[in-house]
Amino acid sequence: MPANDGRDLQRPSPDALLTQAQGEQRGRLKIFLGAAPGVGKTYEMLSVSRRKLREGVDVVVGVVETHGRIETETQLDGLEVIPRRQEIHQGRTLLEMDLDAILKRHPQLVLVDELAHTNTPGSRHPKRYQDVQELCAAGIDVYTTLNIQHVASLNDVVASITRVRVRETVPDSILEQADEIELIDLTPDDLMQRLREGKVYHGEAAERALAHYFTPSNITALRELALRRTAQRVDAQLRQQRRVQGIDEVWAASERVLVCINESPGAESLVRYAKRVADRLGATWTAVYLETERSRQLSESQRDTVAQTLRLAEHLGADTLTLPGERIADDVLRICREHNITQVIVSKSRRPRWFEWLHGSVVDELVRKSGNITVQVLGESNNAAERSAASATGDSTRPSINWGKPGDYLATAFWVALATLVGIAIDRTAGMANVSLIILPAVVFSATRYGLMPSLFGAIMSSLCYNYFMLPPLYTFTIGDPDNVLAFFAFIAVAFLISHLTARTRVQAQFAREQARTTAELLNFSRRLAGLRKIDELMELTATQVAQMLRVEAVLLTPVDGRLKLRASMPTIASLDEADLAAATWCLEKNRPTGRGSDTLPGARRLFLPLHNGNNGLAVIGVRHSDDEGRLEPDKRRLLDALSDLVVIAFERIRLARDVDQAKMLAETEKLRTALLTSISHDLRTPLASILGSITSLRSYSNLYDATTREELLATAQEETERMSRFVNNLLDMTRLDSGALAPRLEACDLHDLVGSALNRTKKLVAQHKISVHIPQDMPMLMLDFMLMEQVLVNLIDNAAKYAAPNTTIEVAAQMHRYALALEVRDQGPGIPEEDVLRIFDPFFRVKQADSKTAGTGLGLAVCRGFIQAMGGRISASNRRDSNGAVFTIEFPSRIVAKTLAPTETAA
Amino acid sequence: MTLGTGRILVVDDEPAIRRLLRTTLQAHDYEIVEANSAATALSMQRESNPDAIILDLGLPDRDGLQVIAEIRAVSAVPILILSSRDDERGKVAALDAGADDYITKPFGAEELLARIRTALRHRLQQQGSRPLYECDGLVVDLVRRIVTLDGLELRLSPKEYALLEQLVLHAGKVLTHKHLQKAAWPADADMDIQYLRIYIRQLRGKIERTPEQPTLLMTEPGVGYRLKGA
Structure with a gap:
């Protein structure tokens, strides 16, 4: 092993440091743990807090129960108390800790007595320890008190010692989250002395407590529990310390515990036991529930038990799994291998001997196949009260039996009767033996159709029929021949087995069908999801x-x-x-x-x-x-x-x-902006160049030019200026359209007037063209924006003049149809290339001209479309059929026709 | 073409526009007084007593409409507005406030001079009106109430005549829709503009040779109508 590996091992684990760092940001939690009420937890908590207060820590009291104990009450003096919140529940006024007020006040340290307290329904959290967790999460230090019997994993143990089951529990994890645990210890003698002096309970209550709960043996046992739990905690702290400092782990391989739960009421004890085992080993643990076909038959309350048990396990810090299974032993071992489980905890089967003999025992199989995995088999919970409580809840604890409908029995009877008749007929006519086999299919049939109970009924009935009709002596339920006795019992056995097996297959098939349906529905759902866009x-x-x-x-x-x-x-x-x-x-x-x-x-x-x-x-x-x-x-x-x-x-x-669409749109916008800039710079610079060129040469070399040349230069300057002016106007119109600032002012307009006005404005542009206007004399007034409509016509006429050769005719024609007004501007130019027909109205689109003479600005038609649409119409471009040239068609719905007014002269 | 004479007050905060107006108008023998703000304009108007005022609506120190109102309070001098293309409402408001006409920027020299001549003539007419209008074959005799086109007498309805009379009285000058409506329907000033458009169309049908491309009775988009100056 290289030398540096050793150093790496000494380095603190990042996870451990992270955990510690998180602990530093959070508020610190200190628990004053006691073995029993009356040992002085609250007193101790208050005196520590007073010390803190003197040291300058900002301490407030969130909730402290003094239970009328004078010593404790005097300790409260001088501490700031957050007033409690009033909750009205079922007619009673209850005082609860005001969590929001504390969070708002945000002290450095808050005292919260009785960690295991259950809040009034309707509070934010059902349990006070959850309030405490929120306070810690908000960065507030919390001091709290807790009695050992409230710790969830010890709940069973305490109940077995004291015969009192405590309903209010806190999860073990909160003890682990605590940064500090102070054990408030008092010898049993001292505690009993305090009780007798009435320092804990008053009067009768004190006596009752002494007689029932506070017996010397109970107190000793509870004290031992509290000491052990604290010691465990010290151990854990030490381990954490070692990990943070990078000291190698003392134990070899990490242990993992798996607990298998079922629907039995003892499952909770099993889970608590597993928690204790895991804690002792310092192991992580997992609770698993295997869903088999049997799970389908569970009653609601049993399902609830499973769900509750899983929640409890989660609560106690386990990972929980719910997996589908077939053969429990094999599935459990598979999970063990997948999760590196070292210990499996299962409960002893409650099934009768014959059942295991028939079906095999899961536990036996598990032990046999487990290899190097430790299997712990737990005895059944000996808490009789628990079981009776469970069975008293109404629902049967046994799997519910599907009895089937009365009709199913009738149908079964019919099929058996029919089969028997056929059997008798064959027996009588053909004289064949062993016609018993004819009856069996009826049992199989009813098992597949109607389920277990009707088919068992069928089995009984068919064996009776067989005996009665086919085994001599006939028409009695007695059997003469000893050979037939054997055949009869074999028949019964076969009938029952078949009905059982078939019914089971049927249940499995149903289960599979349901699963398949669910899967199909999920698949269908995911398919439909794939098609959604919004x-x-x-x-x-x-x-x-x-x-x-x-x-x-x-x-x-x-x-x-x-x-x-x-x-x-x-x-x-x-x-x-x-x-x-x-x-x-x-x-x-x-x-x-x-x-x-x-x-x-x-x-x-x-x-x-x-x-x-x-x-x-x-x-x-x-x-x-x-x-x-x-x-x-x-x-x-x-x-x-x-x-x-x-x-x-x-x-x-x-x-x-x-997001992709947006990115695409942004890119499009960017492209358009670039096109715009290119176009604008071109369309502004070109005329400017001509104008500036003409004027500078006129100023500098005026004497060199003759009158004709001077006139030509001046004409160029003027024409280019006018062209630029038109471009700027279109640009401004386009901007108005883009900014959405365009609000058409619709008023009654005379189309003759509109066209006349537009022609007047384009007089110079169309000077070399012939103009022909066809508007019916009875054209009604139209609700349009005069300015916008005139600009549209000007742009269309300008466009026609630009592309159509001189001396051709530009036509403006309007026609009122029944539902719409159609206005056309036709030219005799080269027409529009087919591929450009749709794009021609796009901003900055220009149809390429062969000789690239007077190119358009690429804005005029875009403005037309914008204005027409703003007025509620539409515009399209196409090529003429009757001759060369393009035709631009504007259409408005007939609702733009102004309401006809009363006869004119009388209107005065 | 007779060159006009008179003193013109040019009010604009753009030196380039003032220079253009000055050179163009001086070349046509007008005397020019300049102002670059509303305050200066008002004092100049009092001091130099111009024959016409060319006023830009977008002055830095005061709203143009307010300037018109203040001038109108003391004088009936013709006021020409310089305005931008998209400001039809501004034009109408200025005309209603008492301005006589408008020129849209950018403008050509011919148009400017024609407007000024009309304005000055209009001023003279106020002093002694000319009851006869003659233009392109159309003759309107306001005294005898006879309208002829190429010598043929036209039959106009009373409303048509009322409108034509107003247009003739202010020939060459723009008349707002409101002005025309008030003249033809004095009792009902808020009436639908549709009536006016119908009568204008009818009138065009009678006085224009090609009503679809009028040459005499011109539309001023968004503002009103103008009869070609004689």
Whole structure:
């Protein structure tokens, strides 16, 4: 091994340093841990805080319960107390810690008593330790108190010692997050002395407590637990210290623990045990639930148990997996190999002996095949109360049996009867033996059609029929021949086996069909997603799909300017209430499931899940059962996750496509701008060059030129100036169009007047052309902007004059059709090349001229199109059919015809 | 062509425009007084008593319309507005405020001189009007109320005649739509512009040889109409 490798190993691990650095930015958490109430945690916390206060630390009291203990109350003097928030719950007024007030006050240190406290429903977090986590996250140091019996993984142990199960627990992870744990220790004798003196509870309560909870053995056991937990914690701190300083790990290989959970009520104990094992080993651990065909048959409460157990495991710091499986032992071992698991924890089977004898034991198989993996098989939870509580919840703990419909039994009876009749007929006519086989297909048939119970019924019935009709003596249920006894029992066995196997195949087939349907639907969904171009469509489709596949009400929200906005809902709703909106916002901000059935804001009506692409929260999806109760089942939850993944991908794709479009558009704009600059510089410089050239030569060499030359130079200057003027006008018009500042002023216009005015303005340009105007005398007044329309006509006539040779005719013709006005400007020029017909109205597009004489500005027609469109019409270009030349057609809908006024002379 | 004479006040803040106007007009024997701001213009107007004023609407120190109003308060001197192409509303507002005519920048020398002559003549007419209009074969006798084209008498409706009378009285000068409407329909000033357009079309049909390409009764887009000066 090279020498520098040794140095590398000594270097602190980056992860460890990062963890420590994060700890430094966060507020520090100190827990005053006690074995039992009354040991003086709150007192100690307060006296430490007073010391801090004297040292100049900004300390406030978030919440402190003195329980009327005088010693403790005196310690509160001189400390700033944040007033508690009043919550009214079920008619009672409760005082809760005001989390927002503390966050706003932002002290250096806040005291929060009783970490395991459960908040009033409707608070932001269900548990106080979550409030504390938020305070720490906000950079506030927190002092808090905790009794050992509230630690989640010790819950079972404490319950078994004291026979009192504590409902309020905190996850073990919070103990690990604590920067400091101070154990408040008191010998059992001293504690009992305090109790007797009434320093902990008063009067009767004290006596009851002494009699039931605070027995010397209980206190000793709890004290041991607290000491051990603290020692474990010290150990962990030491290890962290070693890691940060780069001291090599003491243990060899890292351990990994896997716990397999099932739907039994003992699963929670199993998970807690696994947590303790993992902690002892300093190992990471995983909880897995394998979904087999049996999972389909579980009752709702059993599914809930599985989901709860998985949540508990997560809560205790495990990774959780839910995987589909077939043969449990093989699947577990496969997971072990994939995750480098060193220890597997499973619970003992509760199945009867014969069942294992028939189906084989998972545990046995696991042990046999496990190789170098340690398998721990746990005894069943001996907590009888737990089991009875579970069975008392109403639902059967056994898999529910599908009894089938009465009709199924009737049908089965029919088929068996039919088969029996056929059998009898064959028996009587052909005299063949062993016609029993004729009856069996009826059992198979009913098993495939109607499921297990009707087919078992069929099996019983068919064996009776067989006995009655076919085994001598006939028409009795007795059997004469001993040979037939054997045949009869063989028949029964076969009938039952077949019905069982077939029914099982049927269940599997159904399961597979459902899976296939789900897969097909997901595939179909992803296909439809691929076709979407707009976020709005995506939102609509997702809401519909989620609602349909999960049979829930779905809403989708996206952040708009920092606030969540309802984008789609199925069925349609107008808005969300405050509580739901708050939950959705929280969900997006923290990227965590929020709302009903989750840890945060469970008072909301919906469960909200974030759609997150790894960097940003994209959207929030909210679901709710239409009957307004029940949480989302694990399989639906997984389906929702699958859908969410698809939606996130689609979301990203659409955003990416939009970005690309924008980039393309920017590039186009850039190109246009370059073209504009080139064109403008050309169109301005060329006339300027002529003008300046003409004028300078006139000024400098006037005496050299004769009158004709002088006149020519002057004419050039004038013409070029006029040309430039027209270009500037078009440029200004174009700018007005582009900036959107163009608001047409529509008023009644006389088309004769318009054309006349335009011809007047273009008089000089068309001096060498013939002009022909065809406008019907009865042409009505038209609602147009006179200025804009005149400019359009001027540009079109100018354009015609430019391209058509002198002495040809330029025609202006108008015609009023039933639904539209058509105005045409026709010339006898070379026409428009076919490929340019559509592009001719684009800004800076010019049709190339062979001899490149008076090239257009490339703006005139663009201005025409802009103005015509602004007035509600359209313009197109084509080539004439009747002769050479181009024709420009302007069309307006007939609604531009001005309302006819009363007879003219009487209007006065 | 008779050269005009008189004193003209040129008000513009652009030295190049003032120089162009000065050289062009001086060459036609006009006397030129210059001002580069509204304040100077007003004092010059009092001191030099010009026969006509050429006023740029975009002065740095005051709104052009206000200048017109202040001049009109003390004098009936003809005012010609210099304005830009896209400012039809500004032109109409200035005409309504009392300006006599306008010239759109950029302009040619011929057009400028024609406008000035019309303005000056208009001033003379105010002192002693000429009741007879003759132009391109069209003769309008305002005293006898007879209109003839190439010697043939035209039959005009009362409204047509009322409009033509106004145009003849101000021949060569632009008349706003509002002005014409007020003259033909004194009782109903806010009436639809459509009536005016219909009557102008009818009038053109009678007095123009080629009504689709008029030569006498010209349209001033966005502003009004102008009858060719005699």
